[in-house]
Amino acid sequence: xxxxxxxxxxxxxxxxxxxxxxxxxxxxxxxxxxxxxxxxxxxxxxxxxxxxxxxxxxxxxxxxxxxxxxxxxxxxxxxxxxxxxxxxxxxxxxxxxxxxxxxxxxxxxxxxxxxxxxxxxxxxxxxx
Amino acid sequence: xxxxxxxxxxxxxxxxxxxxxxxxxxxxxxxxxxxxxxxxxxxxxxxxxxxxxxxxxxxxxxxxxxxxxxxxxxxxxxxxxxxxxxxxxxxxxxxxxxxxxxxxxxxxxxxxxxxxxxxxxxxxxxxxxxxxxxxxxxxxxxxxxxxxxxxxxxxxxxxxxxxxxxxxxxxxxxxxxxxxxxxxxxxxxxxxxxxxxxxxxxxxxxxxxxxxxxxxxxxxxxxxxxxxxxxxxxxxxxxxxxxxxxxxxxxxxxxxxxxxxxxxxxxxxxxxxxxxxxxxxxxxxxxxxxxxxxxxxxxxxxxxxxxxxxxxxxxxxxxxxxxxxxxxxxxxxxxxxxxxxxxxxxxxxxxxxxxxxxxxxxxxxxxxxxxxxxxxxxxxxxxxxxxxxxxxxxxxxxxxxxxxxxxxxxxxxxxxxx
Numbered sequence: 001x002x003x004x005x006x007x008x009x010x011x012x013x014x015x016x017x018x019x020x021x022x023x024x025x026x027x028x029x030x031x032x033x034x035x036x037x038x039x040x041x042x043x044x045x046x047x048x049x050x051x052x053x054x055x056x057x058x059x060x061x062x063x064x065x066x067x068x069x070x071x072x073x074x075x076x077x078x079x080x081x082x083x084x085x086x087x088x089x090x091x092x093x094x095x096x097x098x099x100x101x102x103x104x105x106x107x108x109x110x111x112x113x114x115x116x117x118x119x120x121x122x123x124x125x126x127x128x
Numbered sequence: 129x130x131x132x133x134x135x136x137x138x139x140x141x142x143x144x145x146x147x148x149x150x151x152x153x154x155x156x157x158x159x160x161x162x163x164x165x166x167x168x169x170x171x172x173x174x175x176x177x178x179x180x181x182x183x184x185x186x187x188x189x190x191x192x193x194x195x196x197x198x199x200x201x202x203x204x205x206x207x208x209x210x211x212x213x214x215x216x217x218x219x220x221x222x223x224x225x226x227x228x229x230x231x232x233x234x235x236x237x238x239x240x241x242x243x244x245x246x247x248x249x250x251x252x253x254x255x256x257x258x259x260x261x262x263x264x265x266x267x268x269x270x271x272x273x274x275x276x277x278x279x280x281x282x283x284x285x286x287x288x289x290x291x292x293x294x295x296x297x298x299x300x301x302x303x304x305x306x307x308x309x310x311x312x313x314x315x316x317x318x319x320x321x322x323x324x325x326x327x328x329x330x331x332x333x334x335x336x337x338x339x340x341x342x343x344x345x346x347x348x349x350x351x352x353x354x355x356x357x358x359x360x361x362x363x364x365x366x367x368x369x370x371x372x373x374x375x376x377x378x379x380x381x382x383x384x385x386x387x388x389x390x391x392x393x394x395x396x397x398x399x400x401x402x403x404x405x406x407x408x409x410x411x412x413x414x415x416x417x418x419x420x421x422x423x424x425x426x427x428x429x430x431x432x433x434x435x436x437x438x439x440x441x442x443x444x445x446x447x448x449x450x451x452x453x454x455x456x457x458x459x460x461x462x463x464x465x466x467x468x469x470x471x472x473x474x475x476x477x478x479x480x481x482x483x484x485x486x487x488x489x490x491x492x493x494x495x496x497x498x499x500x501x502x503x504x505x506x507x508x509x510x511x512x513x514x515x516x517x518x519x520x521x522x523x524x525x526x527x528x529x530x531x532x533x534x535x536x537x538x539x540x541x542x543x544x545x546x
Contacts (some may be wrong), residue, residue: 009307016299
């Protein structure tokens with residue numbers, strides 16, 4: 001059954017794929033495959049490696065760093081264009097709204113996450 | 129035997145099973161994330177197809193950014209005008225849910241990454257096909273999420289126009305997604321039903337030499353859920369006004385409103401960006417050209433004010449996922465203008481704007497949209513004249529239509545043959 005399912009799915013993928021590639025086919029294919037490659041061979045090893053270093057450094061209290069860092073990193077990953085300011089000019093021109101302040105707000109959220117985690121850490125440590 | 133001459137090289141690095149140490153990986157963890165994605169991606173796909181239909185791409189070439197769609201437009205239907213918040217709901221769900229699923233997708237990919245590193249790369253033809261399918265699945269998922277997330281931030285770095293990339297990309301992805309669901313969902317469901325006791329399928333995800341746990345599986349799922357909740361809390365507010373919008377602190381069209389007063393609601397494209405010159409919108413210069421079987425009529429704004437004016441409370445909802453609550457619009461009914469052009473029955477209309485740039489400076493509306501008594505050529509909003517950024521001297525407003533089809537700075541309406 002498996003080959004039949006896969007072949008059926010490829011029919012749809014190819015039908016849509018030739019339309020997807022109708023344009024700058026090389027760049028589109030690069031984005032499509034590159035997304036998987038960059039995620040699997042760059043992003044994932046980077047955060048997994050960082051996590052390993054963290055576990056070694058922080059020991060049993062690792063989650064008090066890991067959780068706020070992961071949440072902050074997630075926000076940065078999703079909103080990188082706005083936080084980094086690379087679309088500020090276009091956004092302000094198109095939408096008539098300032099694109100300032102995204103980096104500051106991200107930093108504030110990050111600070112709140114770490115402070116919150118530190119408070120929980122302190123409470124837990126006092127209780128032993 | 130040729131085989132015996134080949135020295136057996138022990139698998140190294142990520143190809144060695146004991147390279148992967150996390151005690152979290154296993155069939156239960158992957159199954160939970162998989163089932164969440166099964167539900168979530170299905171909703172994303174359906175709301176995405178609805179958004180595509182909402183543009184009425186089969187109505188006129190100007191509405192169709194994917195003229196080569198062929199069979200992929202099989203399901204298209206005339207987009208309704210009721211309920212008036214329909215597009216606001218479907219597109220708000222599409223974009224907000226997409227953001228909320230980012231951590232679930234990342235966790236799911238993390239949970240199965242050891243499988244990427246298998247030797248030999250393909251054991252059989254079926255295995256090779258399966259791995260190609262997985263490349264389409266993973267590449268497709270990341271391509272769709274990335275193009276969508278970049279587009280709502282106006283970061284147009286992707287290679288081409290957003291509409292065809294995101295539409296055809298969705299179909300490639302869903303092809304692989306359906307195959308993956310058919311092949312894996314039964315196992316995932318079984319894994320969940322038996323919780324962690326019985327495992328049949330996915331055992332190879334379990335690390336053979338795990339590190340001591342630093343977090344429980346439930347704790348890890350809690351982190352994923354926390355990430356989703358954080359993205360939801362900082363973005364969902366942009367589908368509402370006032371204090372709720374202010375909670376969308378990291379999201380475009382979140383935060384404070386762009387001004388106060390009657391025109392102080394969200395703007396998709398400003399007059400300056402669209403290239404509207406004040407000189408061409410003055411009382412003396414601007415004329416609305418209405419064409420139909422009765423010939424061509426040129427109406428000044430004063431002429432329009434002399435026609436019967438009607439009101440409608442309707443939202444603005446953008447493909448980028450943000451929306452406003454109802455604004456109070458006042459203007460001339462599109463069906464009255466159709467009658468003026470010589471059509472007794474409502475017909476399609478081709479709308480042209482003064483704007484010099486933008487993919488939708490020309491757009492078409494279907495007869496059912498023209499017929500709706502709430503569809504207006506609006507001259508006022510919230511009791512005041514339109515502001516330049518909201519389309520002065522006149523703009524279209526149609527219930528449930530995507531924002532870009534509510535053309536601003538209207539210059540010409542051609543009723544009938546598109």
